[in-house]
Amino acid sequence: MSRTVVANRVTVGYGGEPVLREVSAMAVPGRVLAVTGPSGAGKTTLLWTLAGLLRPVAGEVSVAGHPLRDLDHAVAEKIVLVPQDNALAAILTAAENVRVALLAGGVAADEAGRRTTTALDRLGLAGQANQLVEELSGGQQQRTAIARGLALHGDVLLADEVTSELDAANRRRVLDLLQEEARRGAAVVFATHDPEAAASCDAELHLVDGRAETVRR
Numbered sequence: 001m002s003r004t005v006v007a008n009r010v011t012v013g014y015g016g017e018p019v020l021r022e023v024s025a026m027a028v029p030g031r032v033l034a035v036t037g038p039s040g041a042g043k044t045t046l047l048w049t050l051a052g053l054l055r056p057v058a059g060e061v062s063v064a065g066h067p068l069r070d071l072d073h074a075v076a077e078k079i080v081l082v083p084q085d086n087a088l089a090a091i092l093t094a095a096e097n098v099r100v101a102l103l104a105g106g107v108a109a110d111e112a113g114r115r116t117t118t119a120l121d122r123l124g125l126a127g128q129a130n131q132l133v134e135e136l137s138g139g140q141q142q143r144t145a146i147a148r149g150l151a152l153h154g155d156v157l158l159a160d161e162v163t164s165e166l167d168a169a170n171r172r173r174v175l176d177l178l179q180e181e182a183r184r185g186a187a188v189v190f191a192t193h194d195p196e197a198a199a200s201c202d203a204e205l206h207l208v209d210g211r212a213e214t215v216r217r
C-alpha cells in the first residue's frame, strides 16, 4: 500500500463564504499527521475534503497521484473516515455495527466476523460486543466507531476527534493504535484539540480560521 493523499491549496465551503482557504496538507503512508486548531477552525472540513465528501471550490485533492473525484473514488482507494459524531446505528449492537460496515465493503462473512472480534478486542470492547450501541457510554460508542474504522483496514485513516470522550488510559490506547496503523503502512490523519496528543504525532498542521497557521513536518 502506498497511497499518499495530498491537499494542494484547497479552498472549501458549504455554499457561502469558504471555511478553508488555500490549505495544503499531506497524508503520508507510515506517518500520523495531527490536524489541530480551535473549534470551528476547519479540522472536520479538511478531513471531509480528504475523504471525498466535500469538493474544493479551488485547489485539488489527489490520491496516489490522481485527482480525488468523489466519495466512491475515496472508498475505492481505501480511504476510511472515522467521523466525529461516530455515525453508529443505535439499535444495532457494537459487533453488528462493525460487521455491517465490513459486509457492505465486500468482506466475506467469516472474515468479517474475525475482523470484528479482533477490532473490538483491540479497543477493549470484547465485553460490549453484543450490547446495543444505545446502551453504551459515550466513550464506548466512540471506541466502537474506531473499531469499525480499524476493521476496514484502510490505506488512509482519517480520524476526527476520536479521543474526545475517552479517559486517559483509553486515549493512550487509541493513540497507540493510530501509530500501529501507521506502522502497518497506513497514512493516518488525526484531528484533535489535545496538544499532548498532537505532540505525539509525526507531524502537525495547525488551522486557525480556515487557514494553515503553523506546520510541523
Ligand SMILES: Nc1ncnc2c1ncn2[C@@H]1O[C@H](COP(=O)(O)OP(=O)(O)OP(=O)(O)O)[C@@H](O)[C@H]1O
Binding pocket: 014, 019, 037, 038, 039, 040, 041, 042, 043, 044, 045, 046, 084
Ligand atoms: N454543514 C455545514 N454548513 C455550513 N457551515 C458549516 C457546516 N459544517 C461546518 N460549517 C462551518 O465551517 C467552519 C469549520 O467547521 P469545522 O467543523 O470544520 O471545524 P472544526 O475545526 O472541526 O471544529 P470542532 O473542533 O468544533 O469540531 C465553522 O465555521 C462551521 O460553522
